[in-house]
Amino acid sequence: MRSPKDFFRPLAVGAPEPVREIPVRPSRMIHFFPASNPKMVGKVPDMAAKVDVLLANLEDGVPASDKEAARSGLVDVGKAWSAEGTQLWTRVNSLDSPWGLDDLTTAVTEVGEALDVIMIPKVEGPEDIHYVDRLLAQLEAKVGLTEPLLVHAILETARGVANVEEICAASPRMQGLSLGPADLAANRRMKTTRVGGGHPGYLVRQDPDAEDDDAPRATYQQDLWHYTVARMVDACVANGILPYYGPFGDIKDTTACEDQFRNAYLLGCVGAWSLHPVQIDIAKKVFSPDPDDVAHAQRVIEAMGDGTGAVMLDGKMEDDASVKQCHVILSLAQELAA
Numbered sequence: 001m002r003s004p005k006d007f008f009r010p011l012a013v014g015a016p017e018p019v020r021e022i023p024v025r026p027s028r029m030i031h032f033f034p035a036s037n038p039k040m041v042g043k044v045p046d047m048a049a050k051v052d053v054l055l056a057n058l059e060d061g062v063p064a065s066d067k068e069a070a071r072s073g074l075v076d077v078g079k080a081w082s083a084e085g086t087q088l089w090t091r092v093n094s095l096d097s098p099w100g101l102d103d104l105t106t107a108v109t110e111v112g113e114a115l116d117v118i119m120i121p122k123v124e125g126p127e128d129i130h131y132v133d134r135l136l137a138q139l140e141a142k143v144g145l146t147e148p149l150l151v152h153a154i155l156e157t158a159r160g161v162a163n164v165e166e167i168c169a170a171s172p173r174m175q176g177l178s179l180g181p182a183d184l185a186a187n188r189r190m191k192t193t194r195v196g197g198g199h200p201g202y203l204v205r206q207d208p209d210a211e212d213d214d215a216p217r218a219t220y221q222q223d224l225w226h227y228t229v230a231r232m233v234d235a236c237v238a239n240g241i242l243p244y245y246g247p248f249g250d251i252k253d254t255t256a257c258e259d260q261f262r263n264a265y266l267l268g269c270v271g272a273w274s275l276h277p278v279q280i281d282i283a284k285k286v287f288s289p290d291p292d293d294v295a296h297a298q299r300v301i302e303a304m305g306d307g308t309g310a311v312m313l314d315g316k317m318e319d320d321a322s323v324k325q326c327h328v329i330l331s332l333a334q335e336l337a338a
C-alpha cells in the first residue's frame with residue numbers, strides 16, 4: 001500500500017534516486033515576488049505566512065537595469081529567512097543570458113542554506129540540467145552545503161517540450177516542471193498575446209442543424225494548454241517529479257484563472273504560480289481536494305472492503321482502479337492536513 005509520501009514522490013521504475021527527499025510540504029502556489037523591489041522585499045515575512053512557496057524572481061519581469069538589485073534582494077531575503085513550513089525558491093535568469101551564471105553563483109554561495117529549489121527558465125534539453133547540476137555541485141562544495149539544492153525547470157520552448165522526458169530524468173536534483181505558456185506561445189509562433197489562459201478564437205462549433213440551416217450554433221472555447229500540460233504530467237510522473245501549471249496573467253479574471261488552475265489540477269498538476277495575492281487563495285482552493293470529493297473517496301474505499309472486486313454505489317460501478325484514484329485524493333487531503 002502506498003503512503004501519502006509516495007504520492008508526493010512517486011518514484012517510477014528506473015527513475016533516478018532523489019539526492020534528498022523532495023519536500024513533502026505542499027506547493028499549491030509558487031508565489032512570485034520581484035526581488036528587485038524593496039517594497040515587495042519588505043512584505044516577505046507577511047507573504048511567507050500565506051503561501052506554500054515564495055519565489056524571488058530574478059528573470060523576466062525584472063528590467064535589465066535591475067538585475068543586480070534583484071540578486072541583492074534575494075540575498076537579503078535569504079539571510080533573514082525564518083519562515084517555518086514555507087519553502088523559499090528563486091527563478092534565475094536563463095543559461096544563455098548575461099546574468100544566469102552570477103545568479104546561480106550568488107544563490108548557492110550566499111543563500112544556499114535557506115533555499116529549497118532553484119527554478120531554471122527556458123530549459124531546452126537534458127544538457128541544460130547537466131550544466132546546472134555540475135555547477136551547483138561545485139558551488140555547494142565550495143561553501144560546504146550539506147544538502148544539495150533541487151532544480152525545477154520551466155517548459156517554455158518547443159524543443160523543451162520535445163525533450164521533456166529527458167529533462168525530467170536528467171538529474172536526481174529534479175524537483176518538478178512548470179508550464180511557461182507565455183514564452184512557449186512565442187517560441188511556437190502561436191498567434192496570441194497573453195500570459196497563459198485561453199483565447200476566444202480557439203473554439204469548436206457545434207454541427208449545423210440538419211433541419212434548420214439558420215439555427216444558431218453554439219461554440220465552445222477550448223483549452224490551449226491541454227496537450228502540453230498532459231504531456232508534462234506524464235513525463236513528471238514517469239520520473240517521480242512534480243508538475244505545475246505556470247502563470248495566469250489576467251489578474252482581474254479570477255474566474256478564468258480558477259478554471260485554468262482546475263484543469264491543471266484535474267490533469268495531475270500539484271500547483272500553479274501566483275502572480276498577485278488574489279491568485280493565492282484561488283490556488284489554495286483549487287489544489288486542495290474538495291471536501292465532497294474526499295468524503296466520496298472515503299465512501300468508495302469503505303464500500304470496497306479489501307479493495308478488490310467491484311461494487312455498485314449510487315448506480316455507479318466502482319472497482320480496484322477507482323479505489324486507487326480515491327487513495328490519491330485521500331492521500332493529498334491527509335498530506336495537506338498534516
Ligand code: GLV
Pocket residue numbers: 060121154156179180181182183184195196246247
Ligand atoms: C513563464 O515564464 C512564461 O513564459 O509563461
Ligand code: MG
Pocket residue numbers: 060121156180182183
Ligand atoms: Mg517565461
